[in-house]
Amino acid sequence: MAFHRFAGALAKKAFKVSFANTLLPKLDQRFTRHDVRCAHTQVKKLAPDDHRLIWKLQRLCSICLIIALPIDVMYPCLLFDNLFVLLMALHSFWGVNDTIADYCRPILFGPYFRKAWHAIWYITWTVGFSGLLYLNFMDIGFGRALYKIWRLEPKD
Amino acid sequence: MSAICRLAGRQLCSRLANSERNSLLFVRPVTIQAQPYKEPPKQGHDEKNMQLGRPCSPHLTVYQVQLTSTLSISHRITGCMLSGYAMAFGFGAMLPGDFTTFLDGLHLNSACIFSIKMMLAFPFSYHFLNGIRHLSWDAGKFLTIKEVYTTGYVMVAAAFALTACLAAL
Numbered sequence: 001m002a003f004h005r006f007a008g009a010l011a012k013k014a015f016k017v018s019f020a021n022t023l024l025p026k027l028d029q030r031f032t033r034h035d036v037r038c039a040h041t042q043v044k045k046l047a048p049d050d051h052r053l054i055w056k057l058q059r060l061c062s063i064c065l066i067i068a069l070p071i072d073v074m075y076p077c078l079l080f081d082n083l084f085v086l087l088m089a090l091h092s093f094w095g096v097n098d099t100i101a102d103y104c105r106p107i108l109f110g111p112y113f114r115k116a117w118h119a120i121w122y123i124t125w126t127v128g129f130s131g132l133l134y135l136n137f138m139d140i141g142f143g144r145a146l147y148k149i150w151r152l153e154p155k156d
Numbered sequence: 157m158s159a160i161c162r163l164a165g166r167q168l169c170s171r172l173a174n175s176e177r178n179s180l181l182f183v184r185p186v187t188i189q190a191q192p193y194k195e196p197p198k199q200g201h202d203e204k205n206m207q208l209g210r211p212c213s214p215h216l217t218v219y220q221v222q223l224t225s226t227l228s229i230s231h232r233i234t235g236c237m238l239s240g241y242a243m244a245f246g247f248g249a250m251l252p253g254d255f256t257t258f259l260d261g262l263h264l265n266s267a268c269i270f271s272i273k274m275m276l277a278f279p280f281s282y283h284f285l286n287g288i289r290h291l292s293w294d295a296g297k298f299l300t301i302k303e304v305y306t307t308g309y310v311m312v313a314a315a316f317a318l319t320a321c322l323a324a325l
Contacts, residue, residue: 059294062287092239099232106202107212124243131246139255145245148259150273150325154266 061091076143081136084143089129096121227308231286234279241276273323281318285311 065087072084100121104114136142205213219225249255264272289311292298298307 059291062291066284066288088242092235092242095232095235096239099236105212106200107206111203127250128243128246131249132242135246135249135255139249145255148256149276152259152262152264152269152272154269155263156265 058091058094061087061094065091072143073146076141076147078136078141081141081143082133085129085132085136089125089132093125096125223308224304227286227311231283231290234283234286237279238283241279270323274319277322278315278319281322282312282315285315285318 065084068080068084068087072080097118100114100117104117106114132142135145139145140148199207202212205211248258251258289298289307292307298304
C-alpha cells in the first residue's frame with residue numbers, strides 16, 4: 001500500500017513538473033504570439049492611409065469595364081452609356097492620378113510640379129467627364145458615337 | 157608594500173569572483189521614464205531622400221531595357237493616350253452643334269479614316285489585353301518569370317491581331 005501511495009505521489013509530481021516545464025510555457029508562448037498578431041492587425045486597421053479598399057474598388061472597376069464596353073456598343077442606351085462613361089472616367093481618373101504621382105517626382109522637378117499636374121488633371125477630368133455626360137444626355141450617347149466613328153464613309 | 161599589494165589583490169579578486177552574484181554593485185542606477193509616443197513627421201519617399209541628400213530612387217537609367225518593364229510602361233502610356241482621347245471627346249461634345257452633323261461634315265478620305273481607327277484601336281487593344289494580364293496577376297495567376305514572359309509575348313501578338321480585326325471592321 002505504502003509503495004503504491006509513494007508511486008502515485010511520484011507520478012503526480014512528475015506530471016506537475018513536466019506540465020509546468022513543457023505545456024505551460026508553450027501555452028504562454030502561443031498566447032503571446034496571438035496577442036502580438038492581434039495588436040499588429042489593429043495597428044494596420046487604424047492606419048490613416050489604408051489603400052486596401054481603394055485597391056479593391058479599382059480592380060472591381062476594371063473588371064466591370066471589360067464587361068460594360070461590349071454591352072454598351074451592342075445595346076447603346078442611356079443607362080449603359082452612362083454606366084460605361086462613369087466606370088471609364090473613374091478608371092481613367094485613378095490611372096492618370098497614379099501616373100502623375102509616380103513620375104512627376106519632387107526630387108527631379110521640385111515640390112510644386114506634381115501638385116500643378118494634379119490640379120491640371122482634376123480640372124481636365126471634371127470638364128471632360130461633364131462633356132461625356134452631356135454627350136449621353138443631350139446627344140446620341142457614347143455607344144452610338146463610337147459606332148458612328150467606325151461606320152465613317154470615305155469621301156475621296 | 158607587499159602586504160598592501162596582496163590586500164588590494166585579494167579585494168579585487170574576491171570582488172571579481174563574486175561579480176556574478178554582485179554584478180549590480182558595478183551598475184549605476186538609471187531611472188527609465190515612459191514618454192508618450194510622438195508620431196514622426198509625415199514625409200513622402202522623395203521628400204525624405206531630398207532632406208537626406210540621397211539620389212533619386214528608383215533610378216530609371218541604371219536598368220537595362222527588358223520586356224517586362226517595356227510592357228509595363230507601355231500599359232501606362234496607352235492608358236494615358238486613351239484618357240486623352242476620352243477627355244478630348246468630352247471637350248468636343250460640349251462644342252456647339254451635334255455629333256452626327258460634325259462627323260458628316262468632316263469629309264475624310266479612306267486613308268485618314270483608317271489611320272484614325274488605328275490610332276484608336278491599337279492603344280485600346282493593348283491596354284485592354286494587358287489590363288486582363290494585370291488583373292490575372294492581381295488574382296495571383298501567372299506570376300513566375302517564365303509565365304510573365306509567355307503571357308507578355310501572347311498579349312503583344314493578340315493586341316496586334318485585335319487591332320487588325322478592329323481596323324478592318
